[in-house]
Amino acid sequence: MYDRPPFRVLICDDQEMMRVGLRMVVDSQPDLTVVGEAADGTEAVDAAVELRPDVVLLDVRMPRLHGVAAAERITAALPDTRILMITTFDLDEYAFAALRAGASGFLVKDAPAAEMLVAIRGVLRGDPMVSPSITRRLLDRYVTTGVSALPDTRLEGLTDREREVLGLVARGLTNTEIAARLHLGETTVKTHVGRILAKLGVRDRIGAVIFAYETGLNRPGT
Incomplete structure (x- = not known):
């Protein structure tokens, strides 16, 4: 099998x-x-x-x-x-x-x-x-401790569309939900996510989420 x-x-x-x-x-x-x-x-x-x-x-x-x-x-x-x-x-x-x-x-x-x-x-x-709810609580807890957004040159390497996709990933949306939100094909979203992970040098979506919040691209409540 x-x-x-x-x-x-x-x-x-x-x-x-x-x-x-x-x-x-x-x-x-x-x-x-x-x-x-x-x-x-x-x-x-x-x-x-x-x-x-x-x-x-x-x-x-x-x-x-x-x-x-x-x-x-x-x-x-x-x-x-x-x-x-x-x-x-x-x-x-x-x-x-x-x-x-x-x-x-x-x-x-x-x-x-x-x-x-x-x-x-x-x-x-x-x-x-x-789960998205646990991710949000974790990130809220971390960001609200007073840690300022950290500058990171990797953010500059993302296209506008990739930043948009990353922002939605950080909000806990799935590829299917992102595709519907941005009126894109799910395969296109998967391609964007793959490129984002490669450019940021992170292992998975969790790493991308943490990057988005630590650099200030996303903030709790957005």
């Missing part, structure tokens, strides 16, 4: 029962396979570098090395590896820091198995697994 080997998943959580549960869910799928586990942040980084998984399920709050710091190190060493943070609540106090560290989304620990699989496959496709 599948013409490629299963995607490789690394599970990192300090709770053994959580690791067991995640392993059961992942290994039940023909297109996914667990290649390793880690019980703390340091082990997570070492295992990721050794095993080179396609996606890392990483607990936000880990002993020895915090999940955010582990995410930063994994992203730096393995830029093509996706990171899905595991949280107790849908809005963890470290959530924004995790996104800035390179995470592509969040998985709530008590999420049903079907939602876990949607999240894992989503980040593997390069989609941000953070």
Whole structure:
């Protein structure tokens, strides 16, 4: 049925029962396979570098090395590896820091198995697994701390249309919604988004959203 080997998943959580549960869910799928586990942040980084998984399920709050710091190190060493943070609540106090560290989304620990699989496959496709409402709350929380917009020459490299598309991405709109808003084909929007990511040098839409708010292109409430 599948013409490629299963995607490789690394599970990192300090709770053994959580690791067991995640392993059961992942290994039940023909297109996914667990290649390793880690019980703390340091082990997570070492295992990721050794095993080179396609996606890392990483607990936000880990002993020895915090999940955010582990995410930063994994992203730096393995830029093509996706990171899905595991949280107790849908809005963890470290959530924004995790996104800035390179995470592509969040998985709530008590999420049903079907939602876990949607999240894992989503980040593997390069989609941000953070709902627009959570994204907005995270960005509102960050921007309203008094941090000024940061100048960035990468913004100058975007065309007017690309800035427009980026602004709508930052507001949480999907490609389909952006296409309808701008009266464009969805394929055209996908092309614009791809060019935006390449010009900004970010991994995914989450990185583009953060860029838009940090540079002042978008502001909370707009």
